[in-house]
Amino acid sequence: MVKKVLKFGGTSVGTIERIQHVAKIIKKEYDLGNKLIVVVSAMAGKTNELIDLSNQISENFDKRELDVLLSSGEQVTCALLTAALIKLKINSKSWLNWQIPILTDGDHNNSRIVNINVSKINQYLNEGVAVVPGFQGISKNGDITTIGRGGSDASAVAFAKLFDTDSCEIYTDVDGVFSSDPNKIPVAKKIDKISYEEMLELSSLGAKVMQPSAVQTAMMYDIPLQVRSTFTDRKGTKIFDQQNIDYTKSVTGVAYSKDDAKITLLGVEDRPGVAANIFEPLNKAQINVDMVIQNVSSDQKITDITFTIKRDDLIKTKEILQKNKNIKYESITHNANVAKVSIVGAGMVSTPGITYKMFKALADDKINILAISTSEIKLSVIIEEENTLRAVKKLHTIFELD
């Protein structure tokens, strides 16, 4: 007997038939004698629908009331799934956030789970399956809160941590984590095992299988995760500590993010404090700066600084730079159509020549590199957006991921 968290995402519980199917998956696990805490999302599209409704009242819908509204999506799934289990003759009971309670801290619409009372549910697990809502909690003041879009992954990880479960299985609509986007790169393969760090790099770069902050929490407390499909019997992807993985390949996946833009400040003074002066107002405006590159200045006085941001922030960023009285530069240029392509792999650390191999492959295909950045397990380049898929395919092939 093991204790498990099983989390089902919106598409997995998107219709009554699917909820009945999920009930059968749970029955199989239950018949093995496992203790199960089932975390559910709202039915697919439900949360968006509720947001639409709120917008019809006001674009500035009261934040406290928005949480009351949005948390109802998961409440519906809890009841439907629990009743489906009862119909299969499984003891089951649902709990809402305040009944458990799931304690949160922080602002409305953007709280985080700080504690979950385990006593009632732990006791109930001797009798049946506990079904609980993802994405929500209750604040110290007793107000209902939600924890940000996609937050039910974080709920699942919090339940796994606080109930000290043996596993945390994330059921979703894909077979697992892939070596690249399987919709665009048909030769991409499902990865059987991946480290938290690699998963984070891949997910923040566009492989949206799980919410990155949930993976971060799992990494912090070393809670192994398994991502798998609700609709097939395939094994899925295990996400755990790097030590548990034997790396046979240097690169685990190739990720890309489109919708980036690149800005260059030409002729910037090269003295202490200049970079801070450039980025301070951007930080204040909550503009997310990704890569930063500073040229070496020949006469020690003038240099160029290039950085990348999300394309949506381009106009705002240029305005802020132009208004900034604390910096001097000759001119600003930008490229609004760039993409970031990255190879990710914990095996890269121990394999020499990866950098050269990547650059050579791109050069052979006449793909120009506009900027480069590296971390221990990732090597990213900025290229013209139109070359993105060509670059990803090429790298996927030369690093033997096809």
Ligand code: ASP
């Ligand atoms: N229902 C919420 C959302 O759509 C939470 C989740 O599905 O993870 O964002």
Ligand code: MG
């Ligand atoms: Mg969801």
